[in-house]
Amino acid sequence: xxxNEEELEVLRIIENNSRIDLKDLAKMTDLSEVDIEITLxxxxxxxxxxxxxxVINWAKVDEYHGVTAMIDVKVTPKRGVGFDEVAKRIYKxxxxxxxxxxxxxxxxxxxxxxxxxxxxxxxxxxKLSTLDSVISTTTHFIMKKYKHDGTIFDQTEEDKRIVxxx
Amino acid sequence: xxxxSYVSRTIAELKPxxxxxxxxxxxxxxxxxSLGVGEPDFVTSWAVREAAINSLEEGYTSYTANAGxxxxxxxxxxxxxxxxxxxxxxxxxxxxxxxxxQALDIALRTILNPGEEVxxxxxxxxxxAPLVTMAGGIPVTVQTSKEDDFKLTPEQLEAAITPKTKxxxxxxxxxxxxxxxxxxxxxxxxxxxxxxxxxxxxxxxYAELAYDEKFTxxxxxxxxxxxxxxxxxFSKGFAMTGWRLGFVCAPKxxxxxxxxxxxxxxxxxxxxxQHAALEALKHxxxxxEEMRRSYRRRRNYIVKSFxxxxxxxxxxxxxxxxxxxxxxxxxxxxxxAEKLLTEELVAVVPGxxxxxxxxxxxxxxxxxxxxxxxxALSRMERFMKNHCQ
Numbered sequence: 001x002x003x004n005e006e007e008l009e010v011l012r013i014i015e016n017n018s019r020i021d022l023k024d025l026a027k028m029t030d031l032s033e034v035d036i037e038i039t040l041x042x043x044x045x046x047x048x049x050x051x052x053x054x055v056i057n058w059a060k061v062d063e064y065h066g067v068t069a070m071i072d073v074k075v076t077p078k079r080g081v082g083f084d085e086v087a088k089r090i091y092k093x094x095x096x097x098x099x100x101x102x103x104x105x106x107x108x109x110x111x112x113x114x115x116x117x118x119x120x121x122x123x124x125x126x127k128l129s130t131l132d133s134v135i136s137t138t139t140h141f142i143m144k145k146y147k148h149d150g151t152i153f154d155q156t157e158e159d160k161r162i163v164x165x166x
Numbered sequence: 167x168x169x170x171s172y173v174s175r176t177i178a179e180l181k182p183x184x185x186x187x188x189x190x191x192x193x194x195x196x197x198x199x200s201l202g203v204g205e206p207d208f209v210t211s212w213a214v215r216e217a218a219i220n221s222l223e224e225g226y227t228s229y230t231a232n233a234g235x236x237x238x239x240x241x242x243x244x245x246x247x248x249x250x251x252x253x254x255x256x257x258x259x260x261x262x263x264x265x266x267x268q269a270l271d272i273a274l275r276t277i278l279n280p281g282e283e284v285x286x287x288x289x290x291x292x293x294x295a296p297l298v299t300m301a302g303g304i305p306v307t308v309q310t311s312k313e314d315d316f317k318l319t320p321e322q323l324e325a326a327i328t329p330k331t332k333x334x335x336x337x338x339x340x341x342x343x344x345x346x347x348x349x350x351x352x353x354x355x356x357x358x359x360x361x362x363x364x365x366x367x368x369x370x371x372y373a374e375l376a377y378d379e380k381f382t383x384x385x386x387x388x389x390x391x392x393x394x395x396x397x398x399x400f401s402k403g404f405a406m407t408g409w410r411l412g413f414v415c416a417p418k419x420x421x422x423x424x425x426x427x428x429x430x431x432x433x434x435x436x437x438x439x440q441h442a443a444l445e446a447l448k449h450x451x452x453x454x455e456e457m458r459r460s461y462r463r464r465r466n467y468i469v470k471s472f473x474x475x476x477x478x479x480x481x482x483x484x485x486x487x488x489x490x491x492x493x494x495x496x497x498x499x500x501x502x503a504e505k506l507l508t509e510e511l512v513a514v515v516p517g518x519x520x521x522x523x524x525x526x527x528x529x530x531x532x533x534x535x536x537x538x539x540x541x542a543l544s545r546m547e548r549f550m551k552n553h554c555q
Binding site: 017166 | 183185188189192193198200202203204205207291292293341459463464466467470471513515534535536538540
């Protein structure tokens with residue numbers, strides 16, 4: 001689908017700050033607040049905007065005990081539906097956060113989140129690897145997140161410029 | 167016999183920059199939100215910084231050719247052709263300098279004989295008139311006005327020309343007004359320049375930061391390539407202010423003369439910075455595009471916010487400055503800026519430091535994060551309510 005320049009501009013802005021005030025968004029673009037609302041609705045209806053997300057660095061929160069694993073999955077594609085059918089069966093599990101079709105050594109990259117390594121291990125051994133089309137799985141647990149979706153987690157922003165300059 | 171001063175009369179008589187004075191005021195306060203900064207808020211892209219680190223690791227710690235790395239000049243030549251449709255030979259028409267400031271300095275010192283005049287269009291960058299003076303010339307200022315969107319008119323230009331006029335110094339998009347001259351306006355000015363056989367020094371340091379209209383270089387106007395000295399650099403568009411790397415493009419005769427000054431006074435621009443600039447030109451244009459988009463959003467935001475709070479502000483076409491009028495407050499620009507600083511801790515630069523016609527205005531840089539802009543604007547709105555009811 002083709003989007004116009006205003007629609008693209010709205011997407012670029014909210015990609016970095018989905019909580020931005022409608023009034024400010026209107027001021028930053030050449031659109032009125034009403035136009036912005038119509039544009040956002042249209043982009044949501046078209047599923048160009050899929051969800052408004054908050055990126056949280058859970059590693060900083062002591063109460064959080066979650067783990068994330070990236071699983072390389074080799075599968076047998078089926079006639080007529082290729083990899084789509086098995087991908088669909090996998091992404092419906094609530095533990096699964098993302099599924100990508102990959103080129104190279106394996107076919108699907110599946111990102112799974114659980115409360116513990118045991119929970120993820122159980123999911124892989126009992127749900128994922130037992131699927132008919134799945135040939136093999138390789139699980140990598142994520143030890144630490146440095147950058148996620150374009151956001152650097154341990155970066156503090158400091159303005160190093162002098163207060164007034166030419 | 168005791169000398170009264172060891173300092174030359176020319177330098178002794180130069181006024182210190184008004185920006186410096188205001189910086190001293192602002193530097194002593196805590197919690198200041200600054201719209202007074204004349205440089206990008208982006209840090210130089212990592213790929214460029216990495217290229218500089220690599221240059222050190224590879225041991226590039228010696229001089230380059232006086233005019234700069236040939237590879238960099240070739241890349242600049244290609245960049246000028248692709249972006250601005252002007253052709254300069256890397257062999258003898260491009261010099262890599264220590265910032266656009268040094269490029270301006272050698273351009274003026276190369277062309278001026280004592281007593282020759284340079285037309286300087288105000289409001290303008292604080293260094294223009296002093297640089298002319300230091301080069302032995304006489305700055306002749308032309309005042310532009312908000313009614314003309316701070317654009318120099320052909321009539322104003324023609325009226326300022328005398329038999330001693332050697333050149334016109336123009337900055338577009340402009341610091342401090344953000345005003346950008348369009349192609350038609352440049353053509354009209356060029357006709358007068360050609361009629362009177364003058365040179366143009368075109369400061370195009372903000373060329374990459376043009377938001378509404380494609381930037382046109384003065385040198386790209388018919389018949390102007392041979393009488394224009396283009397000043398440009400990496401500071402603003404590529405967010406590389408601290409690297410001190412600029413360049414100057416000029417007709418061969420002028421360029422070769424400028425190179426003499428450059429080689430005796432500076433030898434060459436820093437080698438590491440030149441390697442970094444090479445990376446910026448080769449692979450950094452997407453970063454420039456993203457920064458330009460971000461500035462444009464903030465430009466829209468700040469200009470609309472100023473007009474909403476009663477600070478009349480024209481829509482600047484480029485650079486990252488808004489230049490609203492503060493006339494309706496009844497204060498001078500210095501009074502306004504000082505009061506705003508002490509009462510609301512917001513730093514802006516009083517317009518009069520950029521020349522007489524800047525009086526009645528303040529320069530507000532929107533090279534700040536949206537959060538900083540929102541905070542500054544909300545403080546300014548409160549200030550306006552307190553002083554304009």
